[in-house]
Amino acid sequence: MTPVRIALFVTCVNDLMFPQTGRAVVGLLERLGHTVEFPVEQTCCGQMHANSGYREEALPLVRRFAGTFAAYEAIVAPSGSCVAMVRESYPRLWAGAAGVAARTYELSELLVDVLGVTDVGAAFPHRVTYHPTCHGLRLLRLGDKPLRLLREVRGIDLVELPGAEECCGFGGTFAVKNAGVSAAMLADKCAAVTGTGAGYVAAVDNSCLAHIGGGLSRAGRAARTIHYAEILAAT
Amino acid sequence: MTGSGHIISTQAFPVAARKELGDTQLRANLRSATHTIRDKRLRVVSEVDDWEELRLAGAAIKDDVLARLPDLLVQFETVATAAGAVVHWARDAAEACAVVADLVRGTGADEVVKVKSMATQEIGLNDALARAGIAAIETDLAELIVQLADDTPSHILVPAIHYNRTQIRDIFIRRMGGADLSGLTDEPAALAEAARRHLRAKFLAARVGISGANFAVAETGTLVVVESEGNGRMCLTLPETLISVVGIEKLVPTFADLEVFLQLLPRSSTGERMNPYTSMWTGVTAGDGPRQVHIVLVDNGRTSSLADKVGRQALRCIRCSACLNVCPVYERVGGHAYGSVYPGPIGAILSPQLTGQDAGANRTLPFASTLCGACYDACPVRINIPDVLVHLRQSGPKPAAERAGMRAMSWVMRDRRRYAAALRAARRGAAPLRLATRRRGAVRHLPWPLSAWTSSRDAPLPPRQTFREWWAAR
Numbered sequence: 095m096t097p098v099r100i101a102l103f104v105t106c107v108n109d110l111m112f113p114q115t116g117r118a119v120v121g122l123l124e125r126l127g128h129t130v131e132f133p134v135e136q137t138c139c140g141q142m143h144a145n146s147g148y149r150e151e152a153l154p155l156v157r158r159f160a161g162t163f164a165a166y167e168a169i170v171a172p173s174g175s176c177v178a179m180v181r182e183s184y185p186r187l188w189a190g191a192a193g194v195a196a197r198t199y200e201l202s203e204l205l206v207d208v209l210g211v212t213d214v215g216a217a218f219p220h221r222v223t224y225h226p227t228c229h230g231l232r233l234l235r236l237g238d239k240p241l242r243l244l245r246e247v248r249g250i251d252l253v254e255l256p257g258a259e260e261c262c263g264f265g266g267t268f269a270v271k272n273a274g275v276s277a278a279m280l281a282d283k284c285a286a287v288t289g290t291g292a293g294y295v296a297a298v299d300n301s302c303l304a305h306i307g308g309g310l311s312r313a314g315r316a317a318r319t320i321h322y323a324e325i326l327a328a329t
Numbered sequence: 330m331t332g333s334g335h336i337i338s339t340q341a342f343p344v345a346a347r348k349e350l351g352d353t354q355l356r357a358n359l360r361s362a363t364h365t366i367r368d369k370r371l372r373v374v375s376e377v378d379d380w381e382e383l384r385l386a387g388a389a390i391k392d393d394v395l396a397r398l399p400d401l402l403v404q405f406e407t408v409a410t411a412a413g414a415v416v417h418w419a420r421d422a423a424e425a426c427a428v429v430a431d432l433v434r435g436t437g438a439d440e441v442v443k444v445k446s447m448a449t450q451e452i453g454l455n456d457a458l459a460r461a462g463i464a465a466i467e468t469d470l471a472e473l474i475v476q477l478a479d480d481t482p483s484h485i486l487v488p489a490i491h492y493n494r495t496q497i498r499d500i501f502i503r504r505m506g507g508a509d510l511s512g513l514t515d516e517p518a519a520l521a522e523a524a525r526r527h528l529r530a531k532f533l534a535a536r537v538g539i540s541g542a543n544f545a546v547a548e549t550g551t552l553v554v555v556e557s558e559g560n561g562r563m564c565l566t567l568p569e570t571l572i573s574v575v576g577i578e579k580l581v582p583t584f585a586d587l588e589v590f591l592q593l594l595p596r597s598s599t600g601e602r603m604n605p606y607t608s609m610w611t612g613v614t615a616g617d618g619p620r621q622v623h624i625v626l627v628d629n630g631r632t633s634s635l636a637d638k639v640g641r642q643a644l645r646c647i648r649c650s651a652c653l654n655v656c657p658v659y660e661r662v663g664g665h666a667y668g669s670v671y672p673g674p675i676g677a678i679l680s681p682q683l684t685g686q687d688a689g690a691n692r693t694l695p696f697a698s699t700l701c702g703a704c705y706d707a708c709p710v711r712i713n714i715p716d717v718l719v720h721l722r723q724s725g726p727k728p729a730a731e732r733a734g735m736r737a738m739s740w741v742m743r744d745r746r747r748y749a750a751a752l753r754a755a756r757r758g759a760a761p762l763r764l765a766t767r768r769r770g771a772v773r774h775l776p777w778p779l780s781a782w783t784s785s786r787d788a789p790l791p792p793r794q795t796f797r798e799w800w801a802a803r
Contacts (some may be wrong), residue, residue: 104796104797106742110796112798113795113799116796116799117796117799120739133800134797134800140742142720142735142738143735145700145719145722146735148736149723151735151739154743155739155742164421166777228701229700231702232702232703233702241544244603252770259703265698265701266699269782270778270781270782271696272658273781274343275350275662275697276699277784277785278356294365306784307789309785311771311787312787324559
């Protein structure tokens, strides 16, 4: 495999709250022989602004992202919803972002489609269930790419999550604007996770996982959340 | 001109939703019913090889209709009139109700039988007729249940989805006058038999039938009603006078276009390959069916929706309700929380568009979604509901505090130094909380406005080092 120079868009949520996910992506890609760069000018993709109806406030962030990553051939982010924002919404918000948008990948797309690997040499001897997050599933159409990567992990006991494709109830500002409905959806998702007996619930989005993890922790459940990049980085 | 009628919610969605969430019986009924229809739909859709092509065709035909609406409406009026129908035009709910009430009054009837129709629900026809001294009898089984219970429908296709069969038996025993129903069981066949006996007398005595239409064919002046129970066929053929209330977006250009929709609709709505009854009529036919055929074409906010380039796709809707059945929000709260006869994802975009977002609490409806996208995947005419929701959030009114917060956050995110400083501040601010929490570094209570998060879930705390700090130190 020819080494590829890859720019990491860590996302603002991961930068502050889940830096271990960013570290996992760096470790994983370097282990596979690629060079990872972190353009420090990056901030936030503007998804929350755009999806909440603040297009004017999102636009400067769209331009900023396009400028920051203009020089890179491949941009990777460990988030389905942020990549969906960049790839699906950016070109419609600002035509100038179309080129960068097309070169921005969610981690499993980069690994499976661009780099052509499914066995990344990881080991994770735990029972894991996988929740496909909505924007990864229905906007990016990731399909089973994250699962194909997880299935190759040594020692993993991957169990199916009942009702996997149902939304967990996070929905960005929905989680606070419609907290009651969000909590009802969360309760069902947590029950499904608990029912699998898995020690970990994995996903491609830490924002959804923060919501699910908060629900599991509040209910006193033992299952923990983990970004799937951290499983792929584990050896 | 904006729309009026039963499409204006009076209570903000989060408030209305909270009330419904407290009803555990409702939650159980909805979960069971939506999952049953959802699974049925998936089965029958997956057996159609060209389903995606059908969806594209359905969307394209409807977009063509919307682009040529004025011409097609005039064509429809001309052809239908030539076939013996009388076409009436109504700008809003009040006008439409007045037209229908006058027509019924003209026949001297004080009772009408009704085919299930969203348009008549939308304009609030039953109430308007009651005010004019005319009793409107719903003949669709689920509509009848809702009417007997003095309730309102909570689903487009399955108006009584919020009741289980035991509750329905109790409603029949309490409210269905005439026969002795004390021994009625909650067996579906027994319930259907009771409804049949109750309705038979109404059908045979009715002089006026009122319907909507699933489709109106511009080329031929034909109206189409698609149904499952045969009650529609009775209402459309037995009475002397038939009045059909039709939204102006119900048009299809040609008879051949029905080929697409008669495949899309039943599979998407009831999860059937084909619906049991499809009735089509064109004006008056000598010696067969009603002698007087009236068609009331209703705008009620559709023209103003049509002016919105993004939002107009909502007018493609064929009222199948597939989006309701797959919606995780609808599944938890049911239809009443939306305060409109159009609930669920389609209601969240249709109601505020028809009425304008200033009407009642309709501005809260575009936020009644996680943008999970299940509705778009299920929609047989490919209405990109998440896109329209975001569009309506963009164009709708915004709370001043939220706007200020969003602006401030955008300002911070526009500059790397400001952004990095904000991350450091958040990390430091969390330090005392970290000391105070024992359980996995998770916080159980945060002050307002973050309390909306911790009301139902713990909050994570930022670790000691941000990613960029780690990268810089590496």
